[in-house]
Amino acid sequence: xxxxxxxxxxxxxxIETPFGKTDKILGGAAPFISxxxxxxxxxxxxxxVVGEDFPQEYLDLFSEKNxxxxxxEIVKGEKTFFWKGKYHNDLNxxxxxxxxxxxxxxxxxxxxxxxxxxxxxxxxxxxxxxxxSVIAQMETKPKLIVLDTMNFWMDNTLDELMDVIEKVDxxxxxxxxxxxxxxEYSLVKAAEKxxxxxxxxxxxxxxxxxxxxxxxxxxxxxxALPLEEVFDPTGAGDTFAGGFTGYLAKTDDYSFENxxxxxxxxxxxxxxxxxxxxxRRLKELGPDEVxxxxxxxxxxxxxxxxxx
Amino acid sequence: xxxxxxxxxxxxxxIETPFGKTDKILGGAAPFISxxxxxxxxxxxxxxVVGEDFPQEYLDLFSEKNxxxxxxEIVKGEKTFFWKGKYHNDLNxxxxxxxxxxxxxxxxxxxxxxxxxxxxxxxxxxxxxxxxSVIAQMETKPKLIVLDTMNFWMDNTLDELMDVIEKVDxxxxxxxxxxxxxxEYSLVKAAEKxxxxxxxxxxxxxxxxxxxxxxxxxxxxxxALPLEEVFDPTGAGDTFAGGFTGYLAKTDDYSFENxxxxxxxxxxxxxxxxxxxxxRRLKELGPDEVxxxxxxxxxxxxxxxxxx
Numbered sequence: 001x002x003x004x005x006x007x008x009x010x011x012x013x014x015i016e017t018p019f020g021k022t023d024k025i026l027g028g029a030a031p032f033i034s035x036x037x038x039x040x041x042x043x044x045x046x047x048x049v050v051g052e053d054f055p056q057e058y059l060d061l062f063s064e065k066n067x068x069x070x071x072x073e074i075v076k077g078e079k080t081f082f083w084k085g086k087y088h089n090d091l092n093x094x095x096x097x098x099x100x101x102x103x104x105x106x107x108x109x110x111x112x113x114x115x116x117x118x119x120x121x122x123x124x125x126x127x128x129x130x131x132x133s134v135i136a137q138m139e140t141k142p143k144l145i146v147l148d149t150m151n152f153w154m155d156n157t158l159d160e161l162m163d164v165i166e167k168v169d170x171x172x173x174x175x176x177x178x179x180x181x182x183x184e185y186s187l188v189k190a191a192e193k194x195x196x197x198x199x200x201x202x203x204x205x206x207x208x209x210x211x212x213x214x215x216x217x218x219x220x221x222x223x224a225l226p227l228e229e230v231f232d233p234t235g236a237g238d239t240f241a242g243g244f245t246g247y248l249a250k251t252d253d254y255s256f257e258n259x260x261x262x263x264x265x266x267x268x269x270x271x272x273x274x275x276x277x278x279x280r281r282l283k284e285l286g287p288d289e290v291x292x293x294x295x296x297x298x299x300x301x302x303x304x305x306x307x308x
Numbered sequence: 309x310x311x312x313x314x315x316x317x318x319x320x321x322x323i324e325t326p327f328g329k330t331d332k333i334l335g336g337a338a339p340f341i342s343x344x345x346x347x348x349x350x351x352x353x354x355x356x357v358v359g360e361d362f363p364q365e366y367l368d369l370f371s372e373k374n375x376x377x378x379x380x381e382i383v384k385g386e387k388t389f390f391w392k393g394k395y396h397n398d399l400n401x402x403x404x405x406x407x408x409x410x411x412x413x414x415x416x417x418x419x420x421x422x423x424x425x426x427x428x429x430x431x432x433x434x435x436x437x438x439x440x441s442v443i444a445q446m447e448t449k450p451k452l453i454v455l456d457t458m459n460f461w462m463d464n465t466l467d468e469l470m471d472v473i474e475k476v477d478x479x480x481x482x483x484x485x486x487x488x489x490x491x492e493y494s495l496v497k498a499a500e501k502x503x504x505x506x507x508x509x510x511x512x513x514x515x516x517x518x519x520x521x522x523x524x525x526x527x528x529x530x531x532a533l534p535l536e537e538v539f540d541p542t543g544a545g546d547t548f549a550g551g552f553t554g555y556l557a558k559t560d561d562y563s564f565e566n567x568x569x570x571x572x573x574x575x576x577x578x579x580x581x582x583x584x585x586x587x588r589r590l591k592e593l594g595p596d597e598v599x600x601x602x603x604x605x606x607x608x609x610x611x612x613x614x615x616x
Contacts, residue, residue: 090493185398188536209517212534221608223529226520228496260611294613300529301609303568305602 002143002249004044005115006033007134008124008238009104010054010072013278014084017091017232025278026058027083029124029148032235035282036242036269037122038065039290040250045115047071047134049107051079061283071112075103091233092207111137120249121145122241123168128153128160135167144254146170147199148241151177166198169254172241174205187212188219201259203244205237213263215256222263225271225296232277236270239282243269268294310451310557312352313423314341315442316432316546317412318362318380321586322392325399325540333586334366335391337432337456340543343590344550344577345430346373347598348558353423355379355442357415359387369591379420383411399541400515419445428557429453430549431476436461436468443475452562454478455507456549459485474506477562480549482513495520496527509567511552513545521571523564530571533579533604540585544578547590551577576602 013027030046037044045068052074062069084098109130116139123131125148135145147168153161154177165171171194179185182193191202191214202214208230210223243266244259251258271293275281321335338354345352353376360382370377392406417438424447431439433456443453455476461469462485473479479502487493490501499510499522510522516538518531551574559566579601583589 186536186538188534206517209514210531219534219608220611221531221534223518223531226496226527226529228494230494257612261613264611264613298613300527301611303528303572303609304565305569305572305606 002119002252004037004042004120004245004249005118006030006122007047008033009081010048010050011081011083015234016086018089019231022277027278029238031279032238033122033124033242034067035279036239037246040246042246042249045071047109049073049103051103052076054080078103091230109134119143120245122245123147125150128157128164131164144169146245148172151180154180168199170201171199172203178204220260222267230274233274236273239273240266240270268297310427310560312345312350312428312557313426314338314430315355316341317389318356318358319389319391323542324394326397327539330585335586337546339587340546341430341432341550342375343587344547345554348554350554350557353379355417357381357411359411360384362388386411399538417442427451428553430553431455433458436465436472439472452477454553456480459488462488476507478509479507480511486512528568530575538582541582544581547581548574548578576605
């Protein structure tokens, strides 16, 4: 079993969807990633920062799931990163109503000694300079570095972002971001260009339309499970990344064949995430449900045309 | 092997995409459906109508592929149905620039005697009253009736459309049309409501995002093959329907398991259709290419997570 280092924001989210709204609840990339990865009972730690206002019960939640929180810095007298957003009716787009960077503005990540030899490093969506700093602190070369990012960094810190992209094995971005980064409309061509920027594996997330994994001219596709209702899409991409890296770390097998399985596990966990606000569904999620839905995934996609 | 009756428009299309434009070329639902179905060497006939201006070479093309054209009525002194459209840059939407119904305005379909016992009836997108007339002419109950339709008929002839929907086994519509017909945004819920209108099987086409097959609470998904370039999406849905019904008629097996295979075959053939203008790619398509791409489909979607 491999060791998983997770770097990402830990935040308060206030979310409005067509189905309801929440006050400040647990959000940010790292909680979704780590809770998803915890389904695989993998050894993991979060590197992040919160303010003095961050509730102990949230920290306890991570500990209960065996997620190491020693590297979540708590900054006295300051406040936790806060994001407020409202989804449109189709849930495919959203408006950011408020962003308070707070402690995240001066975040200097410190990788704990016992994770400087992590097998898998999951770089959640953050300032590329923070992501670079984490890579630089690793003492042994990780078997796999996975990068998540977004258009904000392409618009504002493209040079630093390109530096990170060059150093990672896998990049996960959504379809529109892949088009922006590559200048190609076709996702096949976009993946080729991004591949040439460094990552051996390119994962393009299409939200409700699933995810594509590209590698060396090969492509694998995992649909999103068709759901009766999507309640809140927040964190689905991070949950996918957590399932993906959690499964890879657990199996310690970084082959393309195993990465296909990791994509399915990531999609499977993401299908739960969207059923309730924030991390609520992931928190309560047990292995039986996960297993059962994996069977649905198999029924959804597997066929038996003989082509020998 | 079953016998396949195809009812649908035979037309001239003039198409403009971001990659080029054509003058009048062969178009309409029936050519795409029948050419796709001909890949399975199935016994098939087209019921349709054209004008005196319709070129003999197009009719010869059908005959060469063993598609029975005796029930394509040629109306002297009149002109063939004409559609002119322009695709937007993302190819996901288009504007209709011109529609000349011509002979299609008074189309009275006549099912040939030797097809009144067809095993599979494929009702291409047409006025629902024409589709109803075809069903009424069948002397033996077909093993499978498949309906394709579109929002135009929902807007203008909903009552007649509901009469057809009640009488068919399978309906194929796109995602927006499924939402319009059912009043449900969730495709899972939309499929349930449409199921209750009559069809035991509901196929929801999502264009570049693949197709969903719903049946009795079960769902199967086939992605569209990720392509370097989509040149012209015209006819992709009809090609899917032709591959779907052609495979089912050939195998004469109408189980859900076999329908999954039919969905894959339909998606596979549709991936060729969009590579050139109109029917050009289908016309030249040979079994080796089809077989090779079927292997790509398998690589794209099949994984081996053990969940016994």
